[in-house]
Amino acid sequence: MDSFSGYLRQNGKVGIRNDLLILNLTGLTSKVADRIHQNINYSKLISFEYGMGLLSKDKEISQNVLIGLSLNPNVGGVLLISSDQSRSETVIEQLKKNNKPFRNIFLGDVGSDPLEMINKAIKQGAEILKEISEIKKNQFRLDKVCLSVECGLSDPTSGLFANPLIGKISDKIVESGGIVIMGETLEWLGVENDLAKRAVSSDVQKRIEECVLRREKLAIDNGINLSGINPNKKNIEDGLSTIEEKAIGSSIKSGSSKIEGVLEYGEVPKKSGLWLMDAPSYTPESLTGFSSAGSQICLFSTGSGNCYSSDLMPTIRITANPETAFRLRHQIDHDCSDLITNGNFEQAENKLLDDLVSVLSGKLCYGEILGDGGETISRFGEAL
Numbered sequence: 001m002d003s004f005s006g007y008l009r010q011n012g013k014v015g016i017r018n019d020l021l022i023l024n025l026t027g028l029t030s031k032v033a034d035r036i037h038q039n040i041n042y043s044k045l046i047s048f049e050y051g052m053g054l055l056s057k058d059k060e061i062s063q064n065v066l067i068g069l070s071l072n073p074n075v076g077g078v079l080l081i082s083s084d085q086s087r088s089e090t091v092i093e094q095l096k097k098n099n100k101p102f103r104n105i106f107l108g109d110v111g112s113d114p115l116e117m118i119n120k121a122i123k124q125g126a127e128i129l130k131e132i133s134e135i136k137k138n139q140f141r142l143d144k145v146c147l148s149v150e151c152g153l154s155d156p157t158s159g160l161f162a163n164p165l166i167g168k169i170s171d172k173i174v175e176s177g178g179i180v181i182m183g184e185t186l187e188w189l190g191v192e193n194d195l196a197k198r199a200v201s202s203d204v205q206k207r208i209e210e211c212v213l214r215r216e217k218l219a220i221d222n223g224i225n226l227s228g229i230n231p232n233k234k235n236i237e238d239g240l241s242t243i244e245e246k247a248i249g250s251s252i253k254s255g256s257s258k259i260e261g262v263l264e265y266g267e268v269p270k271k272s273g274l275w276l277m278d279a280p281s282y283t284p285e286s287l288t289g290f291s292s293a294g295s296q297i298c299l300f301s302t303g304s305g306n307c308y309s310s311d312l313m314p315t316i317r318i319t320a321n322p323e324t325a326f327r328l329r330h331q332i333d334h335d336c337s338d339l340i341t342n343g344n345f346e347q348a349e350n351k352l353l354d355d356l357v358s359v360l361s362g363k364l365c366y367g368e369i370l371g372d373g374g375e376t377i378s379r380f381g382e383a384l
Contacts, residue, residue, distance in 0.1 A: 001353050002176070004360035005137045006144070006296075007076065010099030014144040015073035016296045016314065016360045019044045020129045023070055023091070026051035028083035029107065032114045032121075036081065039118075040125045043079075044311050046375045051087045053384035065266035065377050067094045068292030070102075072312050073146075076132035077101035079125045081117075084108075101128055143177030143272065145360065148290035148298040148313070149253045150184070152283045153234055155303025159249015161320035161339040162301035168349045169299060169356060170255035170274065179269050181293055182254045183279035183286045186215045186226075190244030191251045195276070198259045207262045211278045234304055253301065265378055266292030283308050284376035287315065291375060297360060299352075307331050309367025311375050314359050317366065318352070331372075333365050 007015040020043045024033035027049035037045035046069055054062055070078045070091055078095060080088045085106050095102045103124040110116040149166050151158055170180045188195055192212040199205035219226055226243050240246045260273040266289045269275045279289045287310040290298060298315045300306070305328045309315030319325050322337035329335075334355050336348050359365060367373050 001350070001357050003139050003141050004145075004357050005362065006140050006360065007073075007135050008138055008140075009073050011071070013073035013294065014140050014296070015076065016362070017074040017312075018076040018132055018135060019074055019312065020077050020079065020125060020132065021046065021070060021072075021075045021312070022079045022081060022125065023066065024048065025066065025080065025082040025087040025091070026084060029081050029114075029117075032117055033081045035118050036079070036121045036125060039122050040129065042129060043125060044075075046311070048377055050379070050383060051082065051084070055381060055383060058379055058381040058383070061265055061380055062377060063090055064264075065288070065292040067091055068266050068268060068294065069288075069312065069375065070095060071098055071100065072291055072294060072296075074296055074312050074314075075100070076135060077128035078103075079121060079128060080104040081121060082106045101131055103128060141176065142173060145173050145176070145178040145297070146181070146269070146293070146295045147173050147178065147356075148181045148183075148287070148293075148295040149300075150283065150286060150290070150298055150315075151250055151253060151301040152306035152308065153302050153304045154240060154246060154249060155235070155321060156240065156249070157320040157337070157340065158301050158303045159240075159246075159252065162303075162318050162336060163249055163253040165320075165336055165339065165345065165348050165352055166253040166299045166301055166318065167255040168345065169352055170253065171257055172349075172353060174255065174257040174272070174274050177272050179272050179294075180254070180257070180274045181263070181269065181277055181290055181295055182251075182274070183277040183289055184250065184281040185211050185276075185278050186219075186243070186281045187247050187250040188212045188276075189216055190242075190247040195251060195254075195259065198257070200258050200260055204259060204261050208259070208276065211262060211276075253299070263293060265289045268292075268294050280378055284374060285378045287313065288375045288377055297356070299356070302332075305331065307367075307372050309365065309373045311373030314365045315367050315373070316355065316359055330370075331366050333359075
């Protein structure tokens, strides 16, 4: 359970999947990119339709996230689609720097003829896929794992059983020399002081506290009462009454390791260890931030059931709620509800670690099988 099989990339990272990513960078080519995707088996499509008019922080973070997604180790090669060559330049620069196989096509290449673009791009995508399909798998230790942890539609079983179990796996990965990332900043509210005590420095401690207070102020300034929003109506119906109560159960999935730092949305960690990401709590945006940061895999707990998963990053959906495990048995990948009756965390940890290693080595999650995935990049301001 201490090793897995994966694909070694030219930059030293290890992928657990070998996807062809079709990355569309402009709204004018979104339908074109979709038709290209439909005609290339085994491809994944991410379409960012706000390619023009982005400003300041919104422009900077969007660009960094697009680069991060293209460099995710689960991506074997990239087909870039855009209406304007300039939209692709910074992504191309990083793809070249990291020796990632890619092709780039924009409307100007084909006289602004979308039908010709589709035809040409399908051929180029097929060439990349043929090339990367020859990459052989090798065995790697857990120090090559970048794990992200998430929870959605939580209930008391999440905080009492599923998230503490995930926390044990988080500690295992960190102890092995790997990386763990936890986001959902607003769900640190009420436990920010406890998290800050685990910071490796006073600067990191200050940053944790500042991020939480900024999110809280954002809600207050916009007239939002977090009661009924976070926790939401379903959380409350299932037994979570306040954001502080939810945060206690949510934050425990980070385990007990020291916190190396706080990442911007989608930022790649600079070294191994446990990292926090200052990011929205909304699952689609949160998971995309992890994918951009280089996470190959996510442990995602749910109480009443959350069917979402990342498209690039296999997402192991976990529940400790026996009713949810039975009702959603074709969506839940790992049932740990027996913890409620036997309380045997050591046994449960071994079972989850075994499942994690199996998925790292190629076992499919339900989100991959059923196509529940997607990628949603957060926005940070107005556009021209």
